[in-house]
Amino acid sequence: MRTRDENKEQAIRQQAVELIVKNGLDGFSMQKLAKAAGVSPATLYIYYQDKEDLVLSLGTEVFNKMQQYSLKNFSAEMSFEEGLKVQWKNRAAFFLENPLEVQFIEHLRYSPSFKTISQTIKNSFKQEMGKFVHKAILKGELVQLPFEVYWSVAFSPLYQLMKFHTQGESYASSSFELTDSVMDQTLKVVLKALKP
């Protein structure tokens, strides 16, 4: 009988993420993964029912990792200004330290698997962020808005800056880097916009 080898399994999962980033979800198959990882397809099917099962498992892991990272040094008790600053710093750090995982999530975002993943991921993140926002509104630190409007103003500017950073350029300049000062400058504008 075979025994489960955790290191090997982790190496195969990492390889799967790399392949999906390189070839997209449609270009990814269990056969290609087996070849790249130097194992037989049968070995992969021992642990995963099919490609969908593997992608769901990878996606859930990456999402949980990302959300855990985003809650580092963060508390729902923080003032809105302080808390949003921690969120921006954490999200930017995760993005810069894990470019592969971030691209992987982008591949998933518009796939049918995404809905299943967002239903299975831990709710602690949503709860903590929800508490933070509600407290901020009660304390008069944050204007009350529909969720999508709030999120678009609070976080989309950061994600757009990260996109420019990945591209290494923007519409206006041939080189762009996301620095702390650029982030602080943008955050200031965002905080101002969200004040009641």
Place this chain on the structure above:
Amino acid sequence: MPTLLQNRTIHIFKTNINDEPDVKAIASSLNDFSDILKWNVAIDDCDKILRIESSETEPEGFIRLINTLGYACEELNF
């Protein structure tokens, strides 16, 4: 070679169960087979992988069942 995972034996077969209608055609027989705890066919795989979780450690009974249903079935080696 069957693999034991959490007290179940996982059997991996290469088949020609090609599409959803084929899967539907074998579904009730596999669902009714008392030794089978869980099964699925990865029809997006070129080997049309049939994966069976079972208390049964030997693959021959499953191969015979799939053959009887009119499909090719061979154990996929590691």
